[in-house]
Amino acid sequence: MKILVPVKRVVDYNVKVRVKADGTGVETAGVKMSMNPFDEIAIEEAVRLKEKGVATEIVAISIGVAACSETIRTALAMGADRGVLVETDMAVEPIAVAKMLKALVEKEQPQLVILGKQAIDDDMSATGQMLAALLGWPQGTFASKVAVENGGITVTREVDGGLETVALTLPAVVTTDLRLNEPRYASLPNIRKARKKPIETMKPADLGVDPTPRLTVLRVTEPPKRRAGQKVGSVAELVMKLRTEAKVI
Amino acid sequence: MASYTAPLRDMRFVMHELLDSSSLSTLPGYEQATPELMDAVIEEAAKLAQDILLPLNLSGDAEGCTYENGVVRTPKGFKDAYAQMIAGGWTSLACDPEFGGQGMPKLVSTVFEEIVSSANTAFGMYPGLSHGAYRALHAHGSEALKKQYLPKLVDGTWSGTMCLTESQCGTDLGLIRTRAEPDADSGFRITGTKIFISAGEHDLTENILHLVLAKLPGAPAGTRGISLFLVPKFLPTAEGRPGARNGVSCGSIEHKMGIKASATGVMHFDGAQGWLVGRENSGMRCMFTMMNAARLAVGMQGLGLAETAYQSAAAYARDRRQGKSVGGKTDPAQVADPIIVHPDVRRMLLESRSMTEAGRALSYWCGMELDRAERHPDPAMRQEADDLVALLTPILKAALTDLGSDAANAAVQVHGGHGYIHEWGVEQLVRDARICQIYEGTNGIQALDLVGRKLGQDTGRLLRRFFHPVAEFLAAHEQDAALSEFVGPTAKALGRLQQATMTVAARGMARPEEAAAAATDYLRLFSLVAMAFMWCRMAEVAQRALQAGANGEASFYQAKIDVGKFFMARVLPRHSSHFQVVMAGGETLMLLPEVAF
Numbered sequence: 001m002k003i004l005v006p007v008k009r010v011v012d013y014n015v016k017v018r019v020k021a022d023g024t025g026v027e028t029a030g031v032k033m034s035m036n037p038f039d040e041i042a043i044e045e046a047v048r049l050k051e052k053g054v055a056t057e058i059v060a061i062s063i064g065v066a067a068c069s070e071t072i073r074t075a076l077a078m079g080a081d082r083g084v085l086v087e088t089d090m091a092v093e094p095i096a097v098a099k100m101l102k103a104l105v106e107k108e109q110p111q112l113v114i115l116g117k118q119a120i121d122d123d124m125s126a127t128g129q130m131l132a133a134l135l136g137w138p139q140g141t142f143a144s145k146v147a148v149e150n151g152g153i154t155v156t157r158e159v160d161g162g163l164e165t166v167a168l169t170l171p172a173v174v175t176t177d178l179r180l181n182e183p184r185y186a187s188l189p190n191i192r193k194a195r196k197k198p199i200e201t202m203k204p205a206d207l208g209v210d211p212t213p214r215l216t217v218l219r220v221t222e223p224p225k226r227r228a229g230q231k232v233g234s235v236a237e238l239v240m241k242l243r244t245e246a247k248v249i
Numbered sequence: 250m251a252s253y254t255a256p257l258r259d260m261r262f263v264m265h266e267l268l269d270s271s272s273l274s275t276l277p278g279y280e281q282a283t284p285e286l287m288d289a290v291i292e293e294a295a296k297l298a299q300d301i302l303l304p305l306n307l308s309g310d311a312e313g314c315t316y317e318n319g320v321v322r323t324p325k326g327f328k329d330a331y332a333q334m335i336a337g338g339w340t341s342l343a344c345d346p347e348f349g350g351q352g353m354p355k356l357v358s359t360v361f362e363e364i365v366s367s368a369n370t371a372f373g374m375y376p377g378l379s380h381g382a383y384r385a386l387h388a389h390g391s392e393a394l395k396k397q398y399l400p401k402l403v404d405g406t407w408s409g410t411m412c413l414t415e416s417q418c419g420t421d422l423g424l425i426r427t428r429a430e431p432d433a434d435s436g437f438r439i440t441g442t443k444i445f446i447s448a449g450e451h452d453l454t455e456n457i458l459h460l461v462l463a464k465l466p467g468a469p470a471g472t473r474g475i476s477l478f479l480v481p482k483f484l485p486t487a488e489g490r491p492g493a494r495n496g497v498s499c500g501s502i503e504h505k506m507g508i509k510a511s512a513t514g515v516m517h518f519d520g521a522q523g524w525l526v527g528r529e530n531s532g533m534r535c536m537f538t539m540m541n542a543a544r545l546a547v548g549m550q551g552l553g554l555a556e557t558a559y560q561s562a563a564a565y566a567r568d569r570r571q572g573k574s575v576g577g578k579t580d581p582a583q584v585a586d587p588i589i590v591h592p593d594v595r596r597m598l599l600e601s602r603s604m605t606e607a608g609r610a611l612s613y614w615c616g617m618e619l620d621r622a623e624r625h626p627d628p629a630m631r632q633e634a635d636d637l638v639a640l641l642t643p644i645l646k647a648a649l650t651d652l653g654s655d656a657a658n659a660a661v662q663v664h665g666g667h668g669y670i671h672e673w674g675v676e677q678l679v680r681d682a683r684i685c686q687i688y689e690g691t692n693g694i695q696a697l698d699l700v701g702r703k704l705g706q707d708t709g710r711l712l713r714r715f716f717h718p719v720a721e722f723l724a725a726h727e728q729d730a731a732l733s734e735f736v737g738p739t740a741k742a743l744g745r746l747q748q749a750t751m752t753v754a755a756r757g758m759a760r761p762e763e764a765a766a767a768a769t770d771y772l773r774l775f776s777l778v779a780m781a782f783m784w785c786r787m788a789e790v791a792q793r794a795l796q797a798g799a800n801g802e803a804s805f806y807q808a809k810i811d812v813g814k815f816f817m818a819r820v821l822p823r824h825s826s827h828f829q830v831v832m833a834g835g836e837t838l839m840l841l842p843e844v845a846f
Contacts, residue, residue: 029800186337188351191286192286
């Protein structure tokens with residue numbers, strides 16, 4: 001079974017994100033970039049399926065600037081077999097990414113696409129669902145447990161107030177939640193081997209997709225600073241303030 | 250807990266932009282060592298250090314190692330961390346591929362040493378000592394010994410030690426008493442007691458290989474009569490598994506000021522089977538071939554600790570609010586400003602940072618020259634690189650370990666009373682950093698090595714390897730207005746260093762005691778000039794990057810220039826006092842009679 005794992009290059013989770021002075025976005029120049037942590041979990045799950053003998057080949061895909069090849073190399077060092085880089089300098093939105101992934105799925109014919117439930121930069125949580133819809137495939141989102149058996153896949157999902165288990169027929173799309181697994185550290189020999197694994201580079205046009213953004217970002221601002229608290233003398237004063245000042249009751 | 254994130258951008262700046270690490274891939278055996286691969290390696294090393302080693306630093310210090318009936322246990326979590334380290338292949342980083350190593354350049358292992366020391370200096374001792382043993386065995390062991398033992402040291406399943414010190418001899422190894430008697434079985438039986446043996450006994454590996462200095466019967470007196478032996482804790486079976494216990498045991502472990510999670514053993518050798526490494530009576534020479542790398546590694550401990558100290562102090566200074574800014578920018582919404590607004594706090598932070606960044610440049614340069622000294626096809630280039638390493642090694646060892654201590658103390662000061670409290674993690678840095686100034690040759694010994702051995706070697710050939718590139722750079726940039734704040738002060742300090750060099754050489758010729766009396770100040774003068782040279786070059790690289798548009802990283806490059814200017818204005822002037830002390834001579838050191846002390 002072939003597995004496709006899309007991986008996104010995002011601002012590293014350790015970095016304190018700063019808004020650009022002109023309010024057009026967040027500062028990414030000179031900022032440490034890494035693989036989206038949910039996508040690391042996706043790669044790890046794919047590698048575990050390969051180690052169990054379920055998967056035969058793992059293809060890591062990244063869409064974005066040329067430096068995304070380093071994100072793919074990270075995936076290759078963790079155990080993916082080869083990479084595909086769809087290179088574009090445009091800011092790609094989930095619908096464009098999903099369309100490109102659909103074209104790649106049609107080309108590669110995988111049985112499973114595993115990807116992060118969301119990327120930590122824009123927190124859209126949309127690509128996996130859109131991809132499943134475009135392909136007409138079943139989807140198991142927010143997975144905390146995955147088992148491939150009897151030609152299908154059982155996905156335990158993290159939902160509000162508990163867990164939901166769904167059985168999907170293959171091919172399918174799975175998006176990963178935090179508790180699915182703990183991604184491994186790449187070993188030194190595997191980091192070296194990753195440099196020799198192939199990465200195919202293409203453009204969105206090669207996949208017949210126009211990635212031009214459909215949304216316009218008006219302004220990016222920092223969340224408002226929390227104002228200092230107040231001390232109240234009595235419950236009556238608290239209720240009065242909640243009613244007249246905070247206007248919450 | 251102390252804060253640490255590996256300064257990957259600064260590291261890449263030094264490796265690639267300052268030192269042009271891409272040139273390493275032209276050396277035989279390093280064809281694959283591209284900057285991209287080096288980046289991938291140090292990035293993963295940073296993850297390992299930050300996620301696994303750093304969280305064990307404070308707890309390892311609090312718990313320490315425990316000794317019971319000859320068995321030593323490392324603190325909680327160390328065994329798992331070590332297992333993860335060897336599973337990732339990190340002990341094999343710069344080792345010979347013939348024995349299972351990854352064959353990465355010394356430059357990369359130098360960076361790795363810094364990262365590990367920043368996160369957890371005590372933990373780093375175990376793989377560090379193993380690597381020392383690996384180097385000695387690799388350079389001097391017989392083919393049979395190398396085949397039998399090196400793969401185990403490389404993959405980390407067995408560890409190593411260096412057993413030099415005895416109770417009556419530390420610096421002066423000519424005084425050792427441990428004996429080696431020829432024996433029919435293995436060649437030799439070793440008897441004696443060694444002290445201060447780092448990683449001498451522990452529970453991280455299934456076997457421990459001790460490299461022991463001992464004397465053969467009838468050997469010449471002093472250091473010329475010392476031989477080196479390999480003594481395993483368990484004798485290997487034919488299949489290479491640990492077999493029968495050898496006659497070596499741990500009598501106790503020391504209760505130390507710092508690096509408490511590193512087990513320091515008293516090791517008893519009681520007729521233990523040993524194998525000769527190198528030729529008879531050449532033990533000191535065997536040690537010396539690996540001394541440069543080991544001293545550089547201790548320097549990296551100092552640098553690593555300085556970086557963590559700086560980061561912890563800077564984070565605290567940005568967060569802690571005390572007092573209003575005196576005339577500077579102030580936050581009207583708050584009753585107090587973060588202490589980073591105060592000039593004296595900034596002084597402490599910038600002294601640490603400006604010396605750490607220069608120390609990083611200097612040590613990575615040395616790491617890269619180690620690679621050239623080993624691999625360059627042209628013997629003249631190899632010699633040149635080797636000369637520079639020999640000259641810079643004592644300077645780096647002493648200057649960077651002094652820096653580690655100074656920066657750690659500054660971090661405590663920035664933290665105020667909290668710095669004195671264990672849980673904040675910075676008082677540990679002071680204690681951990683202190684040993685680095687002592688072991689692997691005290692910093693006083695490093696200074697003597699510099700003035701006594703390196704200065705006069707081949708009529709100053711080693712010195713010229715350093716003076717020439719500095720003078721060349723300064724001459725080439727004499728008219729460079731953008732670097733005027735760098736070139737002028739450095740030229741002045743270099744002139745004084747050259748004058749001091751001549752004075753020390755001339756006076757030392759007549760009275761060796763004079764050279765010894767000048768040694769420490771001379772070394773400090775030298776290290777300041779070397780750091781200034783690094784800042785000149787870093788500022789030049791940063792200026793060029795800014796002129797080329799800086800690719801969105803203008804603030805990064807501007808920070809290099811700003812920190813460099815601070816060094817020139819407020820750190821480099823210290824060279825004057827060292828110069829004056831050198832010129833004052835040693836007479837006043839010897840005035841006071843011994844009885845008056």
